[in-house]
Amino acid sequence: MTSTVIWTIVILTVLGLLLALILFWVARKFKVEEDPRIDEVEKVMPGANCGGCGFAGCRAFADAAVKAPNLDAQYCPVGGNDVMKKVAAILGLEVKEKAPQVAVVRCNGSCENRPRTNVYDGVASCRVKAALYSGDTGCAFGCLGCGDCVSACQFGAISMDPATGLPVVDEEKCTACGACAKACPKHIIELRNKGPRGMRVYVSCVNKDKGPAARKACAAACIGCGICVKTCTHDAIVLEDNVAYIDYGKCRLCRECEAMCPTGAIHGVNFPKELDKDAVKARIAERQKKAREAAAAAEPVAVKPAAEPLKKEENNG
Amino acid sequence: MSLMRDVVIALMPAVIVSVLFYGWSELLILAVSVASCVLLEWAITKWLLKKPCTVGDLSAVVTGLLLAMNLPSTTPWWVVVIGAVMAIGVAKMTFGGLGQNIFNPAITARVFLLISFPAIMTDWTVPQGFIQNVDAVSGATLLGIAGEKGALAVADVDMLNTFLLNIGGSAGEISALALLAGWVYLLVRKVIKPWITLSIFGTVAVIAAIFHLCNPEMFTGPVFNLLTGGIILGACFMATDYVTSPMSNWGGVVYGVGIGIVVMMIRYFGSYPEGMSFAILIMNCVVPLLNRWFHQRKYGRA
Amino acid sequence: MASKITFSIGGVHPADNKIARGRAIEVLPLPKTVYVSMAQHLGAPAKPLVAAGDSVRTGQVIAEPGGFISAFVHSPVTGTVKSIAPRKDLAGNLVTHIEIAVADEEVWAEGIDLTPGLVTELPSDVPAMLERIKANGVVGLGGATFPTHVKLNPGPNAHPECLILNGAECEPFLTSDFRIMVERPKEIVVGAAIMQKILGGCKCVIGIEENKPEAIEAMGKAVAELGYQGISVQPLKKRYPQGGEKQLIDAVMHRQVKSGALPISVGAVVQNVATSLAVYEAVQKNRPLITNTLTVTGDCLPVEKQHNYLFRIGVPLSFIAEYAGGIPEGAAKLVSGGPMMGRAIANIDACTVKGSSSILYLSEALTKRKPESNCIRCGKCADACPMGLEPFLLNRLYKAGDLGQLEDNAAQDCIECGCCLYSCPANIPLLDNIRQAKGQVMGVIRARAAAAKAAAEAAKNQ
Known part of the structure; x- marks a missing residue:
């Protein structure tokens, strides 16, 4: 009996020691040398592994950050400037601060604005729907409403509004990782600067149809009339393929374009006050009148509206 | 949905025969088993998973029927309920419900009960049924007798009678004819393919023939082995379960041969007289591998 | 025979529902206006050769091939070209069409x-x-x-x-x-x-x-x-x-x-x-x-x-x-x-x-889609696929986004015939998903071929 116990203990001990030795040898032999800073950087990362930075995950980002000579090509949109500062501190590098961004849905084709022309009965996936046809409305560019962006969002920041059938971004939760923009087959979601206190102005339409066709498909479409371009005093709006686009880098949030837009395609959000369209229109009219008077005083010929394109041609020539 | 309805229809002959011969107690087991399986699935989808209810697909009914047919007719109702919890709760819903489980739910439950309640699960007393059979062998199954006393003890059993009615054993094992009728129905309706079932029968027959020829006193013969125990129920209805069997024809054949080998090894050399449930459960584990190895013949890639 | x-x-x-089999072919009359699409064939769209205001005769060439794989397009009617403009095709996508007002008298x-x-x-x-x-x-x-x-x-x-x-x-x-x-x-x-x-x-x-x-x-x-x-x-x-x-x-x-x-x-x-x-x-x-x-x-x-x-x-x-x-x-x-x-x-x-x-x-x-339920791995889709593919597997791989495995399992061979969707008892939209998978795999294959070609060119130039 006793000998059995003793033998058991001896054999188990020897076996344990042997295995420990083998493990030790294997660990030594196959050890991968890694920069310890990768672990450190990874620790300060948000850990969402969303891929918004363009790398496969936070670990891959950290790995690339440690190897890179500077941090110009790397930015974690989820962690923002705070995390990037920490990363820079660990690596002893400089970081370029970026303005915080947010996902913006550039379609206002609610059920009310954009009447349905047919019924879609297929798979509830925008990608599948877009591959089949132009969609269940007259607009071939707008939101398809199947919520690929919702399922792409890891942060629960997008939800479909059942009333409008359009996705709504929760600005608190949105990290601007860009997953929704990539998931959208119609490319209606754009990452835009959040703006001071969240205030921003954007064109909520990407319809490239000509004015009448766009208007027929959707009451809130951008019809490419160009009034906003003429109104803007900051040169922030361009008109391309019958759609206006506001450059958020140049926009000064004066909201004049929003007031002038005939279809309401331009949206200003998070402004403390409601836009008084009539007042802004009056202000613009006043300014234009003054400008005309000034121009008339300087050069009477230029008053005629027809002279304008002529003048442009001269300039070009 | 229509597939599961066909399976329920196919099981009906065997269910009716078992009720006729085992009487009210069998009817009670069937009712308790089906009801508890369906109720459990409904409750789990509603309160635990919070998903749309999947009871309508009838798969819980099939599981309930198969479970009941795998139990002796004397099983107390609460054991049946425990079996249902095991089948639906553990073997099916924990894996994500229909189509996701690795092991056949009814078999898992039966094996669990067999190990947990060995006395109840091997009580082969023949209760009063609606139809009396004078030749009824009570107390032990033919396989049980063969296991204990050797092949000679069952050498003079009338095999035709066993084919038609085999009183003693699980409820569903009572009539080979009724089970095969259901199987043929499934084949005709193109619900299942015959390869798995045939390869099980073939393997069992071949192994039994070899051993029987070597030593007829110790090992029972092929006909006896095919007609007794759960071979027919298992091969026709349990091993052919879509979810837990290989998808390709050749994968199915390998799977069937595997079941045949395991069941015969348990019968001849194991401590249990019957091993169909264990055999199916063991081969269930191999199915993902078989699905990886055996693929469809692709066009233009031969 | x-x-x-x-x-x-x-x-x-x-x-087979060939209900119209007994109906002899009738000649359809002409409408007032026809719209001739420039993308009626596989390959590059045709290039219009006429301009608004031109009068055309039946059978006259109105567009020439836009590439090697492309085709001529002829005027189906006699009349006047009204416009050449984008117009929606049956899927609602914009395609250039030539609009022709039909004249009363037909001249070939x-x-x-x-x-x-x-x-x-x-x-x-x-x-x-x-x-x-x-x-x-x-x-x-x-x-x-x-x-x-x-x-x-x-x-x-x-x-x-x-x-x-x-x-x-x-x-x-x-x-x-x-x-x-x-x-x-x-x-x-x-x-x-x-x-x-x-x-x-x-x-x-x-x-x-x-x-x-x-x-x-x-x-x-x-x-x-x-x-x-x-x-x-x-x-x-x-x-x-x-x-x-x-x-x-x-x-x-x-x-x-x-x-x-x-x-x-x-x-x-x-x-x-x-x-x-x-x-x-x-x-x-x-x-x-x-x-x-x-x-x-x-x-x-x-x-x-x-x-x-x-x-x-x-x-x-x-x-x-x-x-x-x-x-x-x-x-x-x-x-x-x-x-x-x-x-x-x-x-x-x-x-x-x-x-x-x-x-x-x-x-x-x-046509109404029935509610989708879980795959029970019955293999009916694999039996139905005329290309010998395993649609259930491709569907799963597509959902997992595994392009490598999709290519190994021949998603690109799909001919989009719809047999899998037709045979599925669980009403899983197999075709829709596999079509997406096929598109992605084809994209990968094309990108790889382009890269290989570019590498070969580069090697040749050196």
């Missing part, structure tokens, strides 16, 4: 033989025949609208052994191919003889499914009467998708085209019977492809309201629907093409193109 044969892998047996362009007689004597000059097929804008009318002159000119290294004429018409409901085989079998056979000659005198097999005995008889009679060498009619067992190019080659020649290869690699050239008719008209009569046959049918349309029309290309679908008696009540879905592979008509104002084959009114019972 030879024994009935079919393809070897998969396939399904939908009810010069050089077109309008006499009704059958010309059975074949021209001797092969390049001239190919040139005529090209100049008259003939494209494959079996569905893919691949330019026929390209397909009939497989290059000096190819060895065409068998021209297969596709008269399978395996899609349920459609009867246009059936009608032309019954009504114009001789023209089709002459067309086949022309293509046979162009391909260097290979044999020709006309494959027709057994549910069209009248067509088998009519074609057989035409073959016997005309007496061209090496043309035979082969009855085929009814099975979908028999009319798929790869399936038909398997059925007729018992050969399988390798993945990614063209049919000519096994010596096969497949042409639809309607294409053969167009080839006949182009070569023997110098008539451009401006007409085709179309079936107006559906399960919610009484047989007396079903029609087979000879239509001019560019006629709006809404005009045809109106002429045939309006959209029936109970029509839940309008489809152009067959119920298995056709495309839903999202825009009824869209216009017919060269490859239009039907307006199909389907009831809700036939």
Whole structure:
């Protein structure tokens, strides 16, 4: 009996020691040398592994950050400037601060604005729907409403509004990782600067149809009339393929374009006050009148509206 | 949905025969088993998973029927309920419900009960049924007798009678004819393919023939082995379960041969007289591998 | 009669519903305006050669090929070009169309033989025949609208052994191919003889499914009467998708085209019977492809309201629907093409193109998607797939986003026939997902090929 116990203990001990030795040898032999800073950087990362930075995950980002000579090509949109500062501190590098961004849905084709022309009965996936046809409305560019962006969002920041059938971004939760923009087959979601206190102005339409066709498909479409371009005093709006686009880098949030837009395609959000369209229109009219008077005083010929394109041609020539 | 309805229809002959011969107690087991399986699935989808209810697909009914047919007719109702919890709760819903489980739910439950309640699960007393059979062998199954006393003890059993009615054993094992009728129905309706079932029968027959020829006193013969125990129920209805069997024809054949080998090894050399449930459960584990190895013949890639 | 044969892998047996089979082809009148699409064929869109205000004659060239794989487009009517502008096709996507106001009197362009007689004597000059097929804008009318002159000119290294004429018409409901085989079998056979000659005198097999005995008889009679060498009619067992190019080659020649290869690699050239008719008209009569046959049918349309029309290309679908008696009540879905592979008509104002084959009114019972449930791995989709793929597996891999495994499991071989979707008891949208997967895998394969080509160029330049 006793000998059995003793033998058991001896054999188990020897076996344990042997295995420990083998493990030790294997660990030594196959050890991968890694920069310890990768672990450190990874620790300060948000850990969402969303891929918004363009790398496969936070670990891959950290790995690339440690190897890179500077941090110009790397930015974690989820962690923002705070995390990037920490990363820079660990690596002893400089970081370029970026303005915080947010996902913006550039379609206002609610059920009310954009009447349905047919019924879609297929798979509830925008990608599948877009591959089949132009969609269940007259607009071939707008939101398809199947919520690929919702399922792409890891942060629960997008939800479909059942009333409008359009996705709504929760600005608190949105990290601007860009997953929704990539998931959208119609490319209606754009990452835009959040703006001071969240205030921003954007064109909520990407319809490239000509004015009448766009208007027929959707009451809130951008019809490419160009009034906003003429109104803007900051040169922030361009008109391309019958759609206006506001450059958020140049926009000064004066909201004049929003007031002038005939279809309401331009949206200003998070402004403390409601836009008084009539007042802004009056202000613009006043300014234009003054400008005309000034121009008339300087050069009477230029008053005629027809002279304008002529003048442009001269300039070009 | 229509597939599961066909399976329920196919099981009906065997269910009716078992009720006729085992009487009210069998009817009670069937009712308790089906009801508890369906109720459990409904409750789990509603309160635990919070998903749309999947009871309508009838798969819980099939599981309930198969479970009941795998139990002796004397099983107390609460054991049946425990079996249902095991089948639906553990073997099916924990894996994500229909189509996701690795092991056949009814078999898992039966094996669990067999190990947990060995006395109840091997009580082969023949209760009063609606139809009396004078030749009824009570107390032990033919396989049980063969296991204990050797092949000679069952050498003079009338095999035709066993084919038609085999009183003693699980409820569903009572009539080979009724089970095969259901199987043929499934084949005709193109619900299942015959390869798995045939390869099980073939393997069992071949192994039994070899051993029987070597030593007829110790090992029972092929006909006896095919007609007794759960071979027919298992091969026709349990091993052919879509979810837990290989998808390709050749994968199915390998799977069937595997079941045949395991069941015969348990019968001849194991401590249990019957091993169909264990055999199916063991081969269930191999199915993902078989699905990886055996693929469809692709066009233009031969 | 030879024994009935079919393809070897998969396939399904939908009810054939050829309700309009007894309706003879009628000539559709002209609307006030037609819109001729510039993207009526596979490949690069055609480039318009006319401008707004031009007057055009019937059969006059109005657009030239926009690339090697492209085709001429002819004016289907006599009239005045009103505009050249983007217009929505039947899927609602914008395509350049030439709008032509139809004049009262029809004047045909010069050089077109309008006499009704059958010309059975074949021209001797092969390049001239190919040139005529090209100049008259003939494209494959079996569905893919691949330019026929390209397909009939497989290059000096190819060895065409068998021209297969596709008269399978395996899609349920459609009867246009059936009608032309019954009504114009001789023209089709002459067309086949022309293509046979162009391909260097290979044999020709006309494959027709057994549910069209009248067509088998009519074609057989035409073959016997005309007496061209090496043309035979082969009855085929009814099975979908028999009319798929790869399936038909398997059925007729018992050969399988390798993945990614063209049919000519096994010596096969497949042409639809309607294409053969167009080839006949182009070569023997110098008539451009401006007409085709179309079936107006559906399960919610009484047989007396079903029609087979000879239509001019560019006629709006809404005009045809109106002429045939309006959209029936109970029509839940309008489809152009067959119920298995056709495309839903999202825009009824869209216009017919060269490859239009039907307006199909389907009831809700036939088209409504049933709620999806879990895959129970029954393997019915794998049994049904005519390419021998495993749709359940591809569906799972697509959801997991595993492009490497998708390619290994041949997602790119999918022919989008819809057998998997048709056979799935759990109503899983297999086809929709696999089509996406196929697109992604094809993208990867193309990118890899482009990269390899660029690397080879770079190596050459160094």
